[in-house]
Amino acid sequence: MTATDTTRTDSLAFNGIGMTFPDGTEAIREASFSVARGEFVTIVGPSGCGKSTLLKIASGLLEPTAGTVTVDRERLGYVFQDATLLPWRNVLGNVELLAELHGIDKTERRRLALEAIDMVGLTSFQGHYPRSLSGGMKMRASLARTLTLKPPVFLFDEPFGAVDEITREHLNDETQRLFQTEGFAGLFITHSIAEAVFMSTRVLVMSARPGRIVAEFDVPFDYPRHPELRFDPEFAALCGEVSKELRGSHQ
Amino acid sequence: MSIDDLSTAATSGSDTTVDAAPVDAPPVRRTRPRRTAGSLALQFLPPLILGAAIVGAWYYVSYGLLTPERRFLLRPPHEILQVGFLDWDHFSEILLALWSSTRVALIGLGISICIGFFLATIMSQTKIVERAVFPYMVMLQAIPILAIVPLIGFWWGYGTTSRIAVCVIISLFPIIVNTLFGLQSAERGMHDLFTLHHASRLTRLRKLMFPAAQPAIFAGLRISAGLSVIGAIVGDYFFGQGAVGIGQLLKRYSSRLEGEELLAAVIMSSALGVVVFLFFGWLQGVAIGKWHDSSGPND
Numbered sequence: 001m002t003a004t005d006t007t008r009t010d011s012l013a014f015n016g017i018g019m020t021f022p023d024g025t026e027a028i029r030e031a032s033f034s035v036a037r038g039e040f041v042t043i044v045g046p047s048g049c050g051k052s053t054l055l056k057i058a059s060g061l062l063e064p065t066a067g068t069v070t071v072d073r074e075r076l077g078y079v080f081q082d083a084t085l086l087p088w089r090n091v092l093g094n095v096e097l098l099a100e101l102h103g104i105d106k107t108e109r110r111r112l113a114l115e116a117i118d119m120v121g122l123t124s125f126q127g128h129y130p131r132s133l134s135g136g137m138k139m140r141a142s143l144a145r146t147l148t149l150k151p152p153v154f155l156f157d158e159p160f161g162a163v164d165e166i167t168r169e170h171l172n173d174e175t176q177r178l179f180q181t182e183g184f185a186g187l188f189i190t191h192s193i194a195e196a197v198f199m200s201t202r203v204l205v206m207s208a209r210p211g212r213i214v215a216e217f218d219v220p221f222d223y224p225r226h227p228e229l230r231f232d233p234e235f236a237a238l239c240g241e242v243s244k245e246l247r248g249s250h251q
Numbered sequence: 252m253s254i255d256d257l258s259t260a261a262t263s264g265s266d267t268t269v270d271a272a273p274v275d276a277p278p279v280r281r282t283r284p285r286r287t288a289g290s291l292a293l294q295f296l297p298p299l300i301l302g303a304a305i306v307g308a309w310y311y312v313s314y315g316l317l318t319p320e321r322r323f324l325l326r327p328p329h330e331i332l333q334v335g336f337l338d339w340d341h342f343s344e345i346l347l348a349l350w351s352s353t354r355v356a357l358i359g360l361g362i363s364i365c366i367g368f369f370l371a372t373i374m375s376q377t378k379i380v381e382r383a384v385f386p387y388m389v390m391l392q393a394i395p396i397l398a399i400v401p402l403i404g405f406w407w408g409y410g411t412t413s414r415i416a417v418c419v420i421i422s423l424f425p426i427i428v429n430t431l432f433g434l435q436s437a438e439r440g441m442h443d444l445f446t447l448h449h450a451s452r453l454t455r456l457r458k459l460m461f462p463a464a465q466p467a468i469f470a471g472l473r474i475s476a477g478l479s480v481i482g483a484i485v486g487d488y489f490f491g492q493g494a495v496g497i498g499q500l501l502k503r504y505s506s507r508l509e510g511e512e513l514l515a516a517v518i519m520s521s522a523l524g525v526v527v528f529l530f531f532g533w534l535q536g537v538a539i540g541k542w543h544d545s546s547g548p549n550d
């Protein structure tokens with residue numbers, strides 16, 4: 001089921017990844033899959049099964065204890081579970097940060113930041129400091145910050161876990177739209193099956209710890225996906241199948 | 252304020268040695284006055300009422316409890332005002348001494364800030380240096396200043412240099428501890444972000460650790476500023492050569508049993524402490540009020 005097509009060019013590939021922490025916790029066992037450009041792959045799995053660990057390995061923040069990752073880390077986009085905005089910078093300053101770290105000059109990074117802020121719909125809040133933003137706005141700012149890099153590979157670690165259902169759906173719509181316009185290779189992590197199915201080209205189900213990829217679903221719907229898709233019987237049926245598989249993986 | 256702050260500084264200090272324990276910056280809170288008449292009254296009425304009650308009690312002790320022969324023990328407030336504040340000869344003497352001590356305090360604080368920032372920055376960069384230096388900082392902080400007064404006198408004489416030394420010894424610790432704690436306070440996720448984007452050590456320090464440290468630095472500054480005023484007075488008390496500071500004046504007044512002047516000098520030195528404290532509070536508001544909550548309006 002986890003077989004991947006070898007003819008395509010992968011932007012991100014995990015080969016037999018295993019991760020055992022120094023304290024003996026085996027978080028991941030034998031994870032192999034890949035994400036090609038133009039693909040949006042979502043991983044769902046029970047809490048603590050090693051999803052965040054997988055992204056940290058992909059980004060190089062953690063070294064796996066087994067296997068290898070193939071990815072270009074020069075312009076890797078990584079949206080954390082928390083917004084991690086710098087509280088002493090306003091939205092514009094925060095969104096400019098990554099371009100600043102990459103040594104892009106002032107006018108260019110300002111332009112990139114304004115463009116990204118516009119893409120996530122925060123233009124009227126660019127002067128606000130994080131403490132006066134709602135949770136959803138903070139996530140938008142965090143998203144915009146990563147967008148300034150125009151990353152060919154985009155990792156999302158449960159970015160919308162802390163916002164309400166309606167806001168989450170809005171953010172899903174936006175992310176899906178960005179995926180379309182930017183054409184990156186996306187690897188997304190979530191607990192929400194609807195979110196996974198709505199945005200992805202492919203959904204992977206991970207087992208409880210030690211995490212393995214136990215099932216894979218292709219999502220057949222065309223982009224752009226409209227919010228009404230959520231009420232489509234076919235959509236519901238696919239969500240049901242993923243849910244069933246996820247339940248199985250819990251045992 | 253000094254005793255509370257000292258103990259807070261000591262606590263946060265020992266906690267930092269234990270590592271990762273999330274000690275919040277010492278709880279220095281500031282209330283920004285609101286502009287409505289009602290809340291203004293609410294803000295100023297309680298301390299005014301308490302102040303009036305204290306003055307009332309003072310009068311009661313002076314006139315009700317003390318017999319006229321023993322009244323020199325606590326002069327009534329209006330006599331303090333007349334002799335200590337309204338008599339220009341006395342008051343100008345106090346102001347001059349206060350100015351001399353203020354200069355000592357400012358120089359001492361400045362030196363503490365430089366040494367403190369430097370040490371804390373180095374300690375934040377190398378765990379080994381932190382481990383090596385910290386125990387001695389705690390020891391330095393635990394030395395009663397009285398015990399090393401003779402030494403300070405031997406080394407730096409009995410004038411201004413020694414007064415400044417006392418100031419530095421007293422006010423250094425909170426700056427180091429708070430700055431170090433602040434530098435270490437940036438969240439893990441933010442560090443990860445900087446790591447992901449290949450930030451150099453210097454960039455990380457400038458763009459992440461220092462800005463994140465500001466609230467704690469200001470908390471430390473407010474404590475140390477108060478302590479440096481105390482240090483200047485204590486130093487002046489022991490090392491009296493040269494310009495007369497508040498410490499010398501207090502000594503002189505008490506040896507001559509000049510109760511009114513003595514109390515006036517005490518009031519003025521505490522006023523100096525308050526001014527310094529408020530100044531750094533204001534500075535904190537200007538510097539980080541926009542993004543940090545402790546200096547925003549709190550109800």
Ligand SMILES: Nc1ncnc2c1ncn2[C@@H]1O[C@H](COP(=O)(O)OP(=O)(O)OP(=O)(O)O)[C@@H](O)[C@H]1O
Pocket residue numbers: 021022023025026027046047048049050051052053054209
């Ligand atoms: N540094 C570490 N040392 C030891 N164990 C760790 C470490 N980091 C994570 N783990 C363990 O590895 C497992 C996977 O953690 P991870 O954060 O990847 O889970 P997750 O799937 O992202 O969970 P969630 O959905 O709740 O975010 C957990 O059991 C966790 O306790």
Ligand SMILES: [Mg+2]
Pocket residue numbers: 051052053081157158
């Ligand atoms: Mg996680």
